[in-house]
Amino acid sequence: MxxxxxxxxxxxxxxxxxxxxxxxxxxxxxxxxxxxxxxxxxxxxxxxxxxxxxxxxxxxxxxxxxxxxxxxxxxxxxxxxxxxxxxxxxxxxxxxxxxxxxxxxxxxxxxxxxxxxxxxxxxxxxxxxxxxxxxxxxxxxxxxxxxxxxxxxxxxxxxxxxxxxxxxxxxxxxxxxxxxxxxxxxxxxxxxxxxxxxxxxxxxxxxxxxxxxxxxxxxxxxxxxxxxxxxxxxxxxxxxxxxxxxxxxxxxxxxxTEPSSTEEVKFRSKDKEKKDKAEILEIEFLNNQNLKKDVYYTGEKLILAIKYLAHCKIDNPVFTLGIYSIDGILYAGHSTALDGFHIDSIEGYGTVKVEFEHLSLLPGIYEISVGIFDKEGLSPYDWHQKSYRLHVVAGGRKATGLFYFNHRWQVE
Missing domain, CATH: 3.40.50.300 (P-loop containing nucleotide triphosphate hydrolases)
Known part of the structure; x- marks a missing residue:
């Protein structure tokens, strides 16, 4: 031996x-x-x-x-x-x-x-x-x-x-x-x-x-x-x-641990005064046909829908999204403010969606944070920190590292 x-x-x-x-x-x-x-x-x-x-x-x-x-x-x-x-x-x-x-x-x-x-x-x-x-x-x-x-x-x-x-x-x-x-x-x-x-x-x-x-x-x-x-x-x-x-x-x-919006929330905003104004009800992971799925392939289209309830009229709210590895590393942080997407106001029930045309995450389990913040993006009305899980599998895309980027090879 x-x-x-x-x-x-x-x-x-x-x-x-x-x-x-x-x-x-x-x-x-x-x-x-x-x-x-x-x-x-x-x-x-x-x-x-x-x-x-x-x-x-x-x-x-x-x-x-x-x-x-x-x-x-x-x-x-x-x-x-x-x-x-x-x-x-x-x-x-x-x-x-x-x-x-x-x-x-x-x-x-x-x-x-x-x-x-x-x-x-x-x-x-x-x-x-x-x-x-x-x-x-x-x-x-x-x-x-x-x-x-x-x-x-x-x-x-x-x-x-x-x-x-x-x-x-x-x-x-x-x-x-x-x-x-x-x-x-x-x-x-x-x-x-x-x-x-x-x-x-x-x-x-x-x-x-x-x-x-x-x-x-x-x-x-x-x-x-x-x-x-x-x-x-x-x-x-x-x-x-x-x-x-x-x-x-x-x-x-x-x-x-079922990677869906029904999973127990790890952290929610405890500011009752703020939450009495607006709260996140759930999020859904949707495919390109707007159907709910639990598992996604690298490179597949992903739509993340944030369902909310605004108990009163809120002007210029900011919605945020964080994607983390299972060991807590922030892979991506997005917000409507950073992306220049202006929302005049929200009131009552509604949904805000963010679309990823080609999901670049490699196979793994990812934790998702979502929030509704004031117009400065500093004070949350409601914030669900690492409260949802997204399951990604390889499909036909293979790579090493952290992300898969759409690409093609050619010889000239």
Whole structure:
């Protein structure tokens, strides 16, 4: 098995309810806990509280490949990373790992809070089997990448979450692991550092480092991962091409949360005085025949209809629309004011429609915000923030990135 870096062979993992987190497990390692059950999370109590985080999981990762793992919360994604990191052990089955592992799977995991940033760099290097001379050679690059020159001799217990992430990622990336495990922690950093991390991940991938990436950011999964596992309730329901895994994931999410105007609203304007003047009743997703649909294809025409009730005459209202990724990134923000579309007044029941002739969103689940604002566009009469979901599938259009733009190729 010379080209196989990771192999899971019929792996199952049972936990007891109330068992510890990754950080608590690693903290026990640092404290030298005498609890012999801290790795497997076995409880001396009755096993009636047990649940299976993973059930008969099988997969292989070849050297030089990047594996993505996606799925709903509680699907078992982080459990796989904990097993790979050796933080916990399987209840049944065998794990084979060929290579040195770098870990970035929970904010602050692997750091001793009383140690400085400098001391934690040497601690993590030693855990990975590196000597002091080798760590010395990489030390400056680690600190420079993390942008923590002024704080490297400060105990990490005083670090912000962003500083934790910068140092943790820099250590994991620069200590030359053969296999790098990455969880959602990158979502904590600012946008510029996230971009910096993605660039570094790309460099590591090019250099042959095997990576296992857990993320709800489907864009990152799409551009980085050669193969992707889709987990649900501890079972692998798909393992293969990343684009197919993403499409299956969006189908799964759609079945769990109906992407329609009936979905529970996450946030509504609570200004009763304003809402007594106008309110949004619902929105509808319509096709080119003005028929309601739940699922749209990339490139298809989409009409978004905002149904409202104005309890009195409102002059010069502004209607707004926001389109967000499932992890909260604003992809597009539109308003009647920005588009120069003037509405003299509204009163009673009515509908405002916005048409997208060719939907440019790539496959995924998107959250929609809509609002009715005063003429300055600053104060909402009613605002439904990320209250509706739009499901987009590929159809015949394929691309990478965030959007699909209508285009054609030609040779002259």
């Amino acid at each position: 010379p080209d196989i870096a990771i192999k899971f062979d019929n792996i199952s993992k049972r936990y007891e309810k109330g068992s510890s987190t990754i950080r608590e497990s690693i903290a026990k390692l640092f404290r030298g806990s005498k609890d012999q059950n801290y790795l497997t999370h076995e409880s001396p109590a009755s096993r009636s509280n047990a649940f299976w985080a993973l059930k008969d999981v099988n997969f292989e990762v070849k050297k030089g490949n990047t594996l993505g793992i996606i799925g709903p919360n509680g699907a078992g994604k982080s459990t796989i990373l904990k097993l790979l990191a050796g933080i916990t052990e399987p209840t049944t089955g065998k794990i084979t790992i060929n290579g040195k592992i770098g870990v970035l799977i929970e904010l602050g995991a692997g750091f001793h809070p009383e140690f400085t940033g400098r001391e934690n760099i040497y601690l993590n290097g030693a855990i990975m089997g590196m000597g002091k001379k080798e760590i010395n050679e990489k030390f400056d690059n680690i600190v420079d990448f993390a942008e923590l020159q002024e704080f490297i001799d400060t105990p990490v217990k005083h670090y912000s979450s962003g500083m934790y992430v910068r140092l943790g990622f820099s250590i994991a990336a620069h200590l030359e692991p053969d296999i790098l495990l990455i969880d959602e922690v990158l979502a904590v950093g600012d946008a510029s550092f996230q971009a910096k991390c993605l660039k570094k991940i790309g460099e590591l991938k090019q250099s042959g480092v095997i990576m296992v990436l857990v993320s709800h950011n489907l864009h990152s999964i799409r551009i980085l991962c050669d193969k992707t596992i889709l987990l649900n309730q501890g079972n692998i329901i798909f393992y293969g091409e990343t684009e197919t895994a993403i499409n299956n994931y969006t189908d799964l999410i759609t079945k769990k």
